[in-house]
Amino acid sequence: MPRPKPLSGFPEFLPEARIVEQHVLRQLQETFELHGFASIETRAVEPLDRLNKGGEEIDKEVYVVRRLHAEEDGRAKGDDLGLHFDLTVPFARYVLENAGHLQFPFRRYQIQKVWRGERPQEGRYREFTQADIDIVGSGTLADHHDVELPLVALDALERLHTDIGLPPVLMRVNNRRLAQGFYAGLEIEDVAGVLRIVDKYDKIGPDAVQDLLTDDLGLSAAQAASCTALAEINSADTSFVERVRSLGVRSELLDQGLDQLAAVVDAAAAAVPGRMIADLKIARGLDYYTGTVYETELVGFPSLGSIASGGRYDALASDGKTSFPGVGLSFGVSRTLVPLLAKGHLTASRPVPTCVLVAVDSEQSRDQAIAVATSLRRRGISAEVAPKADKFGKQIRYADRRSIPYVWFTSSDTGAGGEVKDIRTGEQLPADPARWEPDEADLRPQISGHWGTEGS
């Protein structure tokens, strides 16, 4: 069998990178659980007709899944299966299916792979890991959850910042009611049309946006000017409220939106200062979210796009009688880690969990080495026994190639318990496997960040 080549769009990690990913996932999980979110996992597949609800654009990205022998039946049908392309569609189905067994508001996190049949390109994958948090209510869901949810995400991202030195994030927040109320106050009917054009603001600039609003949508120059003026507003505190009011537009919906957004920004400024701004040009998602929307940039890495996005749905799911409103946020684990790992921004101190290699100088002493390793493991110290009886120098090279920090020698001439060598300093001391402790920092692989500006 010739050496296989990687499949484009299906990233896989070498063991060292996987250790970094595991660390990040564990941190996310711990933060989510501290906030009372329960884990669920859903099956990888959903009926195709459920995945197709998203409309034309998503259709093409869906991977159809069929038993090999079912292939003879020809083309895909609605009751065929497809791989899920996000974690929201399966979560909505899970909520409907199990509503009778869940307690609402239901707080769940879900960390799983998703699949999209996209053309592979920089930053786009066909298989990638997402970490989602959602709070979903039965019938109603209080507005304060719109404030709570981004704080959970920011808590998780801040922990990664302080713990492994991931760059800080900047979360941009907007509100559908604010935008819709503002446009309604201006007597603009095509809200979705305006949002679609405002979404280009960062790419084409305010003048081009204004031109498109008048030329394509037929807005008056005054209406278009107000729309761009709104898009220009952002603030890390609630001062955006006054700036919006100064534009002179009034509507009840706008007031609701301003109140909601102010509450979100206020809470974030108190909890994690400098990590969130109200940014009224954020339009992406506003056409299907119904309240607050969130986008998140890793500071210094704009090319990654938004690494954590989400918002409020009035009906995440509905069974006809009961609707289930929700607010959620999805962190793009692969979207963030794959490029950062590829560029060497995140590394692990070793590619193995092993803290101690127990040397074997002859096959006759292997049992003695196994006893030492067993004793260390009982106290939570990862240990492996050298696979080959060999000279001490070779054993040290074996450990060194894997960056295992300690080698334990059990040879009879080193005394009862043996001796342990820190192969970085060369220091070798007598030690008792029932009592010896490694440096705290050596117990597990350490993750560290190596940052410059992007591309450096």
Add this chain to the structure above:
Amino acid sequence: MPRPKPLSGFPEFLPEARIVEQHVLRQLQETFELHGFASIETRAVEPLDRLNKGGEEIDKEVYVVRRLHAEEDGRAKGDDLGLHFDLTVPFARYVLENAGHLQFPFRRYQIQKVWRGERPQEGRYREFTQADIDIVGSGTLADHHDVELPLVALDALERLHTDIGLPPVLMRVNNRRLAQGFYAGLEIEDVAGVLRIVDKYDKIGPDAVQDLLTDDLGLSAAQAASCTALAEINSADTSFVERVRSLGVRSELLDQGLDQLAAVVDAAAAAVPGRMIADLKIARGLDYYTGTVYETELVGFPSLGSIASGGRYDALASDGKTSFPGVGLSFGVSRTLVPLLAKGHLTASRPVPTCVLVAVDSEQSRDQAIAVATSLRRRGISAEVAPKADKFGKQIRYADRRSIPYVWFTSSDTGAGGEVKDIRTGEQLPADPARWEPDEADLRPQISGHWGTEGS
């Protein structure tokens, strides 16, 4: 949208069961890492022609994966993708693809879902989780790894036994060289044929096995009698060696097999007494493994089948120049947990990670409640704030429905920090959120086992 129905063969857990699964997975992972195994994850898909190597029988079980718009191209081709049906095929491919970046012997664990398009039935799933450990060498792999690997698996299973009360296991071990050497010593050529018939021993009994060996394979009565005599031998110590020798068959390969099997059983008897026996009628897997083979029964639950199986391959993978021998074992996580959870044998003390519900008596005091929750979380105590300002009785019912053990009251008339109530005992005491600790056992959901004999 009407209430969706579960998909047969795709088990999903409610949050409480998922907490049990997470606990089990964490225990497995910790044990594997203590033994120096590094985690890898491989993509869900492999090229179809790689999945097809297993032969006809596997073909039918493979799920083909294709982009929706590629469906027009008609039937599956070799370069199409399929979902992996085990973790061995993708691991072998990963080793070949990354051999230049790995250190051998390479110790890896891999916990992932696999998919098989089987007809769903009791104990068979279309999507299920496996936890695999393998040690793979480049060119060669020492025999002592055949001894080491089952001890890692037994260490993990024993920890689940002592920790959550999972029943003990009994691992049955056999050796391909022993069987092959024995049959060669009897001048039987059709080793695979004999193994296929001996595999029915437990179902049809020794007489029927003997009949099949003479009638179907044309063995002499003496040869057939020796084969069934071999199959009858089992022992928890190395006494099986003498019993085999007493059958009077001699061959070099048989000696090798006896030595290898004796070493495995000896080590297990010392490390985890009573958990392993040499069982010379174990034939399943002997036709594709090349040395030791392992099967594992959960004592009292024979209907689960083997929950952890594996063995030695002389060539897990080969690129034509280098071959990669390996020894591995796969634990069927879903195969074990799905039926045990369905029958109530394993439960979690609560379906949420939350340890403390911080009550809110009016929306004005929500910020105070959030501050208490934040303070608790900083010290690793999972807390959530009541979603609705409500009377104390309703707050306690909210916690009770989720089995959250503590409710924290911040109302101004309970003093500065507030008071915390253990809702099980009703005891309520003043507490400081910066110092208060729950009972150790309440910090996280506790897993417990409820066992009788099977079906009880």
